[in-house]
Amino acid sequence: MKLWTLDRRPAAVLLAVLVGLVAGCSGGAGSGNSPGDASSKAGQATAGAKPGGVLTMARPREPDSLDPIVPTDNESIYTMLLIYDQLVRVAKDGKSVEAGLAETWETSQDGKTFTFHLRQGVKFHNGDPVTVDDVIYSLNRVKSDKKSGWADMYADIDTIVAKDAATLVITTKRPYVPMLANLSMFAASIVPKKLGESGYDFNAKPVGSGPFVFDHWSKGTEIVLKKNPDYWQKGLPYLDEVRFLLVAEDNTRNLKLQAGEVDIAADVPFSSIAELKSNPDVTVKAEPLMRVDFITMNTTRKPFDDVKIRQAVNYAVDKDALIQAVLFGNGKPANTFLPPMLYHDDAAPGYKNDVAKAKELMTQSSQPNGFKTTLNIASGDSLQNQVAIIVKEQLAKIGIDVTIQQLESGVKRKAFRDLNYDLSYQLMTSDVIDPDELTMFGGASATRTFWTGYNNPKVDQLAKDGQAETDPAKRAQIYKEIQKILSDDAPYIYLYYVPAANVTSKRVQNFTPLLTGNYRLEEVQLSK
Amino acid sequence: MDYTSYLGKRLAQLVPVLLGLTVVVFLMIHSIPGNTADALLGDKGTPENVARLTQQLGLDRPLPVQYLYFVKNLVSGDLGQSYRYGQPVQALLAARLGPTLFLTLYAVGLSVLISLPLSILAAVRQNRWPDLAVRTLSLGGFVMPSYWVALMLMLLFSIKLRILPLSGYGRSIPDHFRYLLLPAFTIAVAQAPVLIRPLRAKILATLRADFVMTAWAKGVPASRVMLAHVLRNSLISTITILGVNIGWMLGGAVIVETVFSVPGLGSLLIEAITKRDYPVVQGLTLCMAAMVMCMNLITDLVYTVLDPRVDYGK
Numbered sequence: 049m050k051l052w053t054l055d056r057r058p059a060a061v062l063l064a065v066l067v068g069l070v071a072g073c074s075g076g077a078g079s080g081n082s083p084g085d086a087s088s089k090a091g092q093a094t095a096g097a098k099p100g101g102v103l104t105m106a107r108p109r110e111p112d113s114l115d116p117i118v119p120t121d122n123e124s125i126y127t128m129l130l131i132y133d134q135l136v137r138v139a140k141d142g143k144s145v146e147a148g149l150a151e152t153w154e155t156s157q158d159g160k161t162f163t164f165h166l167r168q169g170v171k172f173h174n175g176d177p178v179t180v181d182d183v184i185y186s187l188n189r190v191k192s193d194k195k196s197g198w199a200d201m202y203a204d205i206d207t208i209v210a211k212d213a214a215t216l217v218i219t220t221k222r223p224y225v226p227m228l229a230n231l232s233m234f235a236a237s238i239v240p241k242k243l244g245e246s247g248y249d250f251n252a253k254p255v256g257s258g259p260f261v262f263d264h265w266s267k268g269t270e271i272v273l274k275k276n277p278d279y280w281q282k283g284l285p286y287l288d289e290v291r292f293l294l295v296a297e298d299n300t301r302n303l304k305l306q307a308g309e310v311d312i313a314a315d316v317p318f319s320s321i322a323e324l325k326s327n328p329d330v331t332v333k334a335e336p337l338m339r340v341d342f343i344t345m346n347t348t349r350k351p352f353d354d355v356k357i358r359q360a361v362n363y364a365v366d367k368d369a370l371i372q373a374v375l376f377g378n379g380k381p382a383n384t385f386l387p388p389m390l391y392h393d394d395a396a397p398g399y400k401n402d403v404a405k406a407k408e409l410m411t412q413s414s415q416p417n418g419f420k421t422t423l424n425i426a427s428g429d430s431l432q433n434q435v436a437i438i439v440k441e442q443l444a445k446i447g448i449d450v451t452i453q454q455l456e457s458g459v460k461r462k463a464f465r466d467l468n469y470d471l472s473y474q475l476m477t478s479d480v481i482d483p484d485e486l487t488m489f490g491g492a493s494a495t496r497t498f499w500t501g502y503n504n505p506k507v508d509q510l511a512k513d514g515q516a517e518t519d520p521a522k523r524a525q526i527y528k529e530i531q532k533i534l535s536d537d538a539p540y541i542y543l544y545y546v547p548a549a550n551v552t553s554k555r556v557q558n559f560t561p562l563l564t565g566n567y568r569l570e571e572v573q574l575s576k
Numbered sequence: 577m578d579y580t581s582y583l584g585k586r587l588a589q590l591v592p593v594l595l596g597l598t599v600v601v602f603l604m605i606h607s608i609p610g611n612t613a614d615a616l617l618g619d620k621g622t623p624e625n626v627a628r629l630t631q632q633l634g635l636d637r638p639l640p641v642q643y644l645y646f647v648k649n650l651v652s653g654d655l656g657q658s659y660r661y662g663q664p665v666q667a668l669l670a671a672r673l674g675p676t677l678f679l680t681l682y683a684v685g686l687s688v689l690i691s692l693p694l695s696i697l698a699a700v701r702q703n704r705w706p707d708l709a710v711r712t713l714s715l716g717g718f719v720m721p722s723y724w725v726a727l728m729l730m731l732l733f734s735i736k737l738r739i740l741p742l743s744g745y746g747r748s749i750p751d752h753f754r755y756l757l758l759p760a761f762t763i764a765v766a767q768a769p770v771l772i773r774p775l776r777a778k779i780l781a782t783l784r785a786d787f788v789m790t791a792w793a794k795g796v797p798a799s800r801v802m803l804a805h806v807l808r809n810s811l812i813s814t815i816t817i818l819g820v821n822i823g824w825m826l827g828g829a830v831i832v833e834t835v836f837s838v839p840g841l842g843s844l845l846i847e848a849i850t851k852r853d854y855p856v857v858q859g860l861t862l863c864m865a866a867m868v869m870c871m872n873l874i875t876d877l878v879y880t881v882l883d884p885r886v887d888y889g890k
Contacts, residue, residue: 112661113662197625266839267671268671269837269839296846297835303731304743306735458852465623
């Protein structure tokens with residue numbers, strides 16, 4: 049048995065320390081020094097800020113559901129992570145996990161047995177203690193309840209048993225390294241067994257053990273959460289109450305912030321960021337997000353079955369120009385199929401804009417004189433529309449005539465899934481910090497490689513190896529290789545990594561969305 | 577034919593219309609290409625998940641069967657379950673009906689409050705500057721897109737002056753009046769011109785009618801001539817226009833509710849459409865259509881009260 053350690057590259061550690069210092073909180077990834085031990089937390093409050101108060105946040109959409117095993121949308125996820133606890137949770141560096149309801153844990157040498165030592169004395173919002181039985185019940189629920197939309201991510205679990213009242217043991221059929229990352233997911237939230245077994249509707253009134261207690265949800269208007277006074281991280285949360293307002297209109301969210309009616313406006317359009325940055329009363333937070341945008345190429349169709357053509361279009365598309373024109377400078381060129389996250393290869397060269405090279409590749413390809421093709425985008429999506437117009441112009445330079453086809457999003461998705469398209473604008477986001485989810489989705493052939501039709505047994509094998517490899521250095525190597533193969537074979541036109549753009553009023557302190565996009569509002573304070 | 581049987585006949589006429597409406601609504605929604613289960617699961621849906629959800633929702637059954645189920649449930653007052661919220665559609669509609677009704681009536685009230693005095697002013701000062709000003713203003717109000725009017729009002733009253741809330745609905749009735757003032761005014765700005773022009777013309781015509789001349793000649797006070805004789809006779813056409821336009825206002829409320837984040841039927845419609853929540857879209861369309869039909873009926877009934885000359889026998 050060895051103590052679990054995740055990849056700890058110097059940069060990641062430094063970042064974690066820095067973020068930890070800024071937030072006045074020490075992160076400890078499974079090493080036993082849980083972040084909840086700092087009883088002096090309230091004393092470390094940011095200067096000028098004080099505990100208490102109501103934080104109001106305007107968000108563009110409502111959650112689909114607050115039952116942990118059901119939803120897939122971000123508003124649900126970000127809300128649930130404030131209400132429920134998981135065994136472990138994503139650390140602030142976004143690349144490791146840290147203690148949650150499990151104070152410490154160990155992984156066996158063969159990578160098939162995971163032992164968790166549960167935090168004692170934690171209570172659910174209804175006053176019941178959190179027991180090992182609740183944990184077992186909750187994990188079995190996400191694994192096999194027929195309502196669960198996330199069963200796939202827990203399919204490798206073989207047994208979940210209690211060794212004693214404070215110790216939980218999970219075994220897998222084969223070495224499965226993404227386990228901890230998957231257990232930090234909202235879907236693996238711990239709910240009271242007693243309620244769950246009596247057919248309780250967790251969507252109607254969620255009961256967890258997290259920093260905030262669900263108060264009420266007026267559909268179409270607001271969700272209100274209250275401070276959990278018994279939260280296991282002593283001194284947190286600072287806020288008395290959090291209100292999530294539904295404000296669908298982008299402009300209205302911005303204006304509401306400027307009118308001082310909300311403290312945070314989520315998901316503001318990139319076009320307004322420059323203007324907001326010049327406003328002294330607000331702070332713009334453009335944080336990296338685990339999201340990658342690309343144009344998929346249907347490799348089962350001519351001429352995209354020709355790798356030279358796929359590479360040529362990648363060289364022909366100028367990502368920096370797209371980022372300037374469409375994202376107003378807020379983004380980074382995508383250099384691999386993985387967004388900025390654990391094992392993302394920052395040094396990968398990607399495809400720098402090089403029209404001469406693109407032309408040369410075209411002359412060596414099956415279509416030296418160019419060809420006509422169609423790019424599918426979702427109608428009414430201004431981002432996709434702008435990208436399509438620029439890409440059309442750029443591909444015209446190497447003799448490719450692109451017709452832009454606007455399709456209703458359902459129609460577009462169907463054409464995509466049926467591999468009945470040439471080019472299609474798509475994006476992927478990761479729900480976990482481990483690259484496994486996106487690799488299985490965008491690299492392996494189970495999804496026909498994200499419906500590009502690309503099929504590479506070598507990548508499939510590497511993806512499986514990646515799940516089983518317990519040595520972080522070797523694992524990094526595996527994912528580096530997968531990224532390189534997918535970059536060279538180019539089933540995608542790699543576009544960019546988009547940040548999450550949130551704007552806060554100056555009185556909001558310590559609002560720092562994680563790489564997973566969620567925000568730990570328990571650490572947020574309001575200045576006087 | 578007396579009033580009661582007239583009412584019964586009019587109500588009975590609504591049934592086939594509603595039934596036809598269900599067919600149209602049902603077919604329209606289901607002829608949209610693309611799979612609901614796909615749309616619900618988004619880009620995360622694996623083929624297995626999609627197949628499972630399709631079966632769960634009964635979307636793999638033939639369309640006529642799905643329609644019959646829909647009508648059967650409808651008759652028993654069950655509009656189905658929202659795919660998204662898993663709640664009965666009628667409960668969702670009931671929760672959202674209040675704000676929309678409040679907003680619509682508020683907007684109707686404001687448009688009448690704006691258009692009545694302006695029309696009278698324009699009519700009695702025909703072709704002089706008040707008349708020209710009213711006509712120009714109403715043309716302006718008519719051509720300005722409500723989206724833009726909404727933003728301008730927000731900037732002025734909520735950001736510059738900070739006297740009115742920017743968006744939302746509030747919790748109490750006085751709150752509702754405050755929160756919905758800007759959205760209602762936005763609708764009224766577009767609605768008032770539609771009322772002003774015909775009302776002005778009608779007042780002008782009525783002012784020249786013989787019975788008004790007689791009233792003047794008898795020495796009836798001016799205020800009584802205007803209110804009891806001129807306005808009462810001129811208003812009939814306005815009520816028809818208003819009645820018909822309430823349907824239009826419900827449509828316009830979709831945009832205004834979204835811009836001002838009013839938790840009404842309009843914003844629910846937008847959410848339901850983007851999430852492909854078919855049962856909610858169906859329920860909403862039926863509900864809105866029923867409201868329009870009721871408004872038309874009420875308009876006709878009010879008409880008979882205001883103008884005893886209307887013969888409801890035919």
